[in-house]
Amino acid sequence: MSDATPILHMLSPQKHMSPFDVNMAADAGYKVIVPYINVTLEEVTALTQDAIFSRPPDFGKRTGLFIGGKDAILALDMLEAAKKALVPPFELSTFADPAGSFTTAAAMVACVERVLRTKFNRGWKDTRIAVFGATGVVGFAASIITALEGAKVKLVAHRGVDRVIKSAAVSKERFGVDLEPAPGETAEQKAAIISDAEVIFAAAAAGVQVISAHDKALAKDLMVVADVNAVPPAGVEGMDLFMDGAPLPGCNALGVGPLAIGDIKYKTESGLFKQMINSDKAVHFDFRDAFAFARTLTT
Structure with missing residues (x-):
């Protein structure tokens, strides 16, 4: 070197x-x-x-x-x-790593993957995912990462479906993945999405609650919920900041909170910087590489 x-x-x-x-x-x-x-x-x-x-x-x-x-x-x-x-x-x-969101998305997916594997003996193949905050960078990257792993991903729209349709089209063009735009503006639409989901990613803006106690009660097949929002109120009602595969109050799912995700995010970003410094050749990292590294921290 x-x-x-x-x-x-x-x-x-x-x-x-x-x-x-x-x-x-x-x-x-x-x-x-x-x-x-x-x-x-x-x-x-x-x-x-x-x-x-x-x-x-x-x-x-x-x-x-x-x-x-x-x-x-x-x-x-x-x-x-x-x-x-x-x-x-x-x-x-x-x-x-715009807004640190590529490494955050990678960490969230890796943390949820660990819970699926250790608690449910499941992987991403055919797992039904609903992404709230899908037009943000974290939601965008997490959607593509899991779709590349074989998951069935819905991009939930809160204010018009056009933006998530555009995100789905860009994802298909760039990465060859099929993401399903899902209108979630009405209570009925949101209820149908949550009732069908096995995993929920809450990746909306800080301080915005996207999953309430009422919403959680609708989730019959839900296994894991992840929330990246550390600013009150929690993106998922009842989510503890440090939750890492513990039961989420008000439903049968397990929760992964923002500080559990944040710990892996921090280690992922730091680890990739160190790889850049210490590599004996030039390296190039986007969210897919961040996920590959985050996985090494959660296995």
Whole structure:
């Protein structure tokens, strides 16, 4: 491994780079961290090539590029643009984790997978999943991860089904998965979705409750509910922050709470940063790679 100084260039299409991600990168071992804000997709190629051509080829393995923001598709497009800008042997490592949501989604799926395996002797194949907050980055990534594992995934729409139809179309085009848009605006629609679900992902915005005590009582086949919301009120009524496969009050399902997920999320993001620093070649990470790593922490 090269003894070159580990340098991380952090790109955000927004006006701020997340302090969370900066801290994570520093604690993982990056010695020089430079944030770039208001970055457009068209600027990624030039920034990437400035980073690779300014160091000897052997230093590329110690040069990283992180992509933040809050837009999953834009982050993936920027990641692809950075990879296409590489000119071997001049390379660097890349990692997309907009709003920390790719690693959060990976952690949520891995935690629920562990509960399914240890408590129900089940995997993802043909498991019926309802995703609340499906248009957010966490819901988007979790939907694709589980669909790639063979699950049957519904994207629940709260304010018009058009947005989840678009998400399903993008997911099919990019990843070849079939996700089912499901209108959930009325009480009747929501009840039908919950009654059919075996797993629920509550990935709505912080402080928004999407599953009430009444909703839980409708769930006859529900095995596991996961909630990433640590801001009161809980996304799932009765969910404890630290719950990790414990019985969820008011139903027969087991709960996975936000701090149990957060522990694996933290270790996943940190672990991927460390892999970037310590790898003997350039590596490239998106939510699929994050899930592969999170799995190693939950088996």
